[in-house]
Amino acid sequence: xxxxxxxxxxxxxxxxxxxxxxxxxxxxxxxxxxxxxxxxxxxxxxxxxxxxxxxxxxxxxxxxxxxxxxxxxxxxxxxxxxxxxxxxxxxxxxxxxxxxxxxxxxxxxxx
Amino acid sequence: xxxxxxxxxxxxxxxxxxxxxxxxxxxxxxxxxxxxxxxxxxxxxxxxxxxxxxxxxxxxxxxxxxxxxxxxxxxxxxxxxxxxxxxxxxxxxxxxxxxxxxxxxxxxxx
Numbered sequence: 001x002x003x004x005x006x007x008x009x010x011x012x013x014x015x016x017x018x019x020x021x022x023x024x025x026x027x028x029x030x031x032x033x034x035x036x037x038x039x040x041x042x043x044x045x046x047x048x049x050x051x052x053x054x055x056x057x058x059x060x061x062x063x064x065x066x067x068x069x070x071x072x073x074x075x076x077x078x079x080x081x082x083x084x085x086x087x088x089x090x091x092x093x094x095x096x097x098x099x100x101x102x103x104x105x106x107x108x109x110x111x
Numbered sequence: 112x113x114x115x116x117x118x119x120x121x122x123x124x125x126x127x128x129x130x131x132x133x134x135x136x137x138x139x140x141x142x143x144x145x146x147x148x149x150x151x152x153x154x155x156x157x158x159x160x161x162x163x164x165x166x167x168x169x170x171x172x173x174x175x176x177x178x179x180x181x182x183x184x185x186x187x188x189x190x191x192x193x194x195x196x197x198x199x200x201x202x203x204x205x206x207x208x209x210x211x212x213x214x215x216x217x218x219x220x221x
Contacts (some may be wrong), residue, residue: 004153032208042116043201043212044154051208089153093211097142097161098169099210101153 002027002094006102013080014110020073021105023090028068029091035064035075038087038104041060047088048075112139115213117202123219124192132187132216134202142205143185145169145177147198154201159183178193192220 036044146154156169
């Protein structure tokens with residue numbers, strides 16, 4: 001059974017710092033992996049999607065990497081800003097129509 | 112283009128009451144999903160619909176029913192609400208690869 005874990009559960013950093021969020025999964029047979037952002041009381045917004053054949057994806061200050069063999073993905077945020085404060089979730093699609101979510105990392109960027 | 116919409120945004124029910132959560136998408140996606148989100152547990156799949164006319168159970172289907180009314184709409188029904196169903200419910204739809212989420216319904220069962 002596929003399980004997705006995100007560490008740390010919460011992170012507080014000063015503005016301007018570069019940071020890495022981690023996501024690990026137990027079954028390497030995945031279709032794709034997606035990173036989401038969730039603001040308090042809101043829905044999920046897709047940030048980056050990495051197909052199983054890809055190693056990384058970039059969007060602005062965000063870079064996501066995927067290492068299927070080790071069951072890991074990282075989300076790198078460069079030059080963090082207070083507006084980046086949110087919960088970040090990773091989700092693994094293992095084939096078919098089901099997606100397994102991690103519990104998320106709550107990020108707080110201090111001004 | 113509204114994306115995925117959900118109604119209501121908030122709801123309080125007493126134990127044993129029933130209600131239907133509504134979801135609609137205007138992106139012409141075939142597959143639609145209902146999730147619940149509880150503190151510290153991420154999102155868990157309740158039911159999904161791969162295409163109009165089909166529905167399947169997800170990870171936590173007990174206590175829920177769904178209807179895929181047409182390609183746009185996918186509703187979730189609680190027949191007899193229980194306090195354990197207090198949660199935030201999200202509807203989503205998918206194109207080939209990405210999922211798109213609605214804003215959620217915050218449900219409290221007392």
